[in-house]
Amino acid sequence: MLRALADPHRRQILRLVRGGELAAGEIASHFDATQQAVSHHLQVLARAGLLSERRDGVRRLYALDPQGLDPVREMLSELWPSALERLKYVVEQDRKKTAAPKRAGRKP
Amino acid sequence: MTVAEVLTATVRIGASPADVFPYFIDPALLVQWIGEWADLHPEPGGRFALDIGKTPVRGEYVEIEPPRRVVFTWGVAGKDSLPPGSTTVEIVLTADGPDTVVQLFHHDLPAEEFDSHLAGWTAKLDQLARLRT
Numbered sequence: 001m002l003r004a005l006a007d008p009h010r011r012q013i014l015r016l017v018r019g020g021e022l023a024a025g026e027i028a029s030h031f032d033a034t035q036q037a038v039s040h041h042l043q044v045l046a047r048a049g050l051l052s053e054r055r056d057g058v059r060r061l062y063a064l065d066p067q068g069l070d071p072v073r074e075m076l077s078e079l080w081p082s083a084l085e086r087l088k089y090v091v092e093q094d095r096k097k098t099a100a101p102k103r104a105g106r107k108p
Numbered sequence: 109m110t111v112a113e114v115l116t117a118t119v120r121i122g123a124s125p126a127d128v129f130p131y132f133i134d135p136a137l138l139v140q141w142i143g144e145w146a147d148l149h150p151e152p153g154g155r156f157a158l159d160i161g162k163t164p165v166r167g168e169y170v171e172i173e174p175p176r177r178v179v180f181t182w183g184v185a186g187k188d189s190l191p192p193g194s195t196t197v198e199i200v201l202t203a204d205g206p207d208t209v210v211q212l213f214h215h216d217l218p219a220e221e222f223d224s225h226l227a228g229w230t231a232k233l234d235q236l237a238r239l240r241t
Contacts, residue, residue, distance in 0.1 A: 027211075031167055042148060080116075080117035080212050081117040081118075081119065083141055083142075084117050084118070084119035084210055084212060085119060085140040085144045086140075086141040086142070087119065087121065087128075087131055087142075087210070088120070088121045088122075088210075089141075090121050090131070090137075090140045090141050091121050091122075091123050091127060091128055091131060092121065092122050092123060095122070095123050095127060
């Protein structure tokens, strides 16, 4: 999930399909990247459960997967913890720098 | 549609609450762990401004009780569906031996905003991922 969302093109794709279902070609027309590259992004998003995919003749249509929003919420609930882990790291590093090394920063 | 959501997160830090607290009110310290730019006026009604990637998070401090608790509002400038002041972040610091347990509660986050919040947060994730490798 994190990897699927880490790419700016993929986030842009999700914003595009928020308004409704779009064909792969329509999505690709918003990017400078090759259709093959966009297709790869679509596959990653579909595998992550964020996009639903269906075929209409030769066209492949993509929509935001409403089921996928729950994983998004789950993922977002990991974002604050990630920031707090960073806080922990920063505070503990700063303490090592400023305070004399009276404590090794590691528990017995 | 506004389904109120509360996000909670917690972490244990090997420092006292007095050591940790400034990281929520000092802009130079805040941006060491979240966002890239901040303008903070840590007093009730004082400005809380934080840019995370391209997302201008704006709000104001509501309660400041050093070194135990800080509450500020949280929204995105120019975003009608999540205006500044629309959600609230509450941080509680509790001493536990030599450590501090940090609890974070993000109140009133509308469910439908989660994925648009994403854009700003993912920039932070990228940064975190780089630091960890």
